[in-house]
Amino acid sequence: MAQAVNASKNLPSDPRNRETVRPAGNNPQDGNLETPINSSPLVKWFINNLPAYRPGLTPFRRGLEVGMAHGYLLFGPFSKLGPLRDASNANLAGLLGSVGLVVILTACLSLYANSNPSKALASVTVPNPPIDAFTSGESWNNFGSAFLIGGIGGAVTAYFLTGNLGLFQGLLG
Structure with missing residues (x-):
């Protein structure tokens, strides 16, 4: 029994554990861990090319890009999986549902903007968040x-x- 307790105390000193998950900057009190996912070059490249972290964009341009992606992707679930998916006006219901959710999300952004949010903190994935x-x-x-x-x-x-999918298929086919 005493050996099992000692073995569990020695678990963090196992060299294999330090290979996969380690404190960021070798500071265990930072509260930020480097893992194979968040510290890989591919993930860092992808995250740093998102509109929220890409340097040189104005806040208006960032919001436009993020909003376009959300509006475009929210339409599908509302029109194809919503309660009116079998109705003749399913696409209109999807449009109205996605616009309604975008309006709600914009209201949430407005509430957050007026709560005096703190500045972005550096992390393992985004070590230098955009200043502007x-x-x-x-x-x-x-x-x-x-x-x-x-x-x-x-x-x-x-x-x-x-709504014009048949037209586009006719042009391509």
Whole structure:
């Protein structure tokens, strides 16, 4: 029994554990761990190319890109999996549902912007967060208004593409 307790105390000193998960910057009190996922070059490259972390973008442009992606991707589940999926106006219901959710998300962004959010902290994946992004309530409000415009535009684009799918198939086939 005493050997089992001693073996569990020695678990962190096992060299195999230090190969996979280790404290960031060798500081165990930082509360940030480097894992094979968050410290891999591929994941760092992907995260740093997202609109929220890409350097040189204005908050309005960041919000526009994020909103377009959300509006476009929210349309599908509302139109194809919603309660009106078998109705003749399923695409219109999907458009209205996705626009409604984008409006709700924009209201949540506005509430967050007015709560005096703190500045972004450096992490293992994003060691240098952009200085010009999300630094004030005004930049958050610009992000939120562009998110609304982009989200509605993305949902309308998805609605247009889905409604005219036969036309596009005829052009390509």
